Amino acid sequence: MPVTDDDGLRELLSMDPVAVVGCSTTPGKAAHDIPRYLQDHGYTVIPVNPYADEVLGRPAADTLADVDEDVELVDVFRPSDEVGGIVDDVVARREERGDVRGVWLQRGITDDDALARAEDAGVVTTQDRCMKVEHRRLRG
DSSP: OOOOOOOHHHHHTTOSSEEEEEEEEETTSSHHHHHHHHTTTTTOOEOTTOOOSTTTEOOOOOSGGGOSSSSSSSEEOOOGHHHHHHHHHHHHHHHHHHHOOHHHOOTTTTHHHHHHHHTTTOOOOEOOHHHHHHHHHHOO
């Protein structure tokens, strides 16, 4: 079951670096402003966006598999119908590299079946929650 309690959310919030799948180049969009907030609060944000060369001053990877550095948390800003493929990438990466410990699906994004597969692989998950809102609430 995806995490809903504060202790589980704190565990997810402690994970860093964060690969942001769907990180946007457009200020004013949640997929840009929330990663910027995370970056401003000390997180290492790794943008994943196949349509951008750079986001938030960092080179953007085309896919999660293209991220060379270690990743602890994958923060997802893609439609719910894309979550299954992203989780497949997370599970494959965890099996190959052992570095992804968590998946966070932003507000409005859900996929119970995909998150169950991630949890079976040992990944902590949450869905339909804003990482910025929860960070402000729990870590101030």
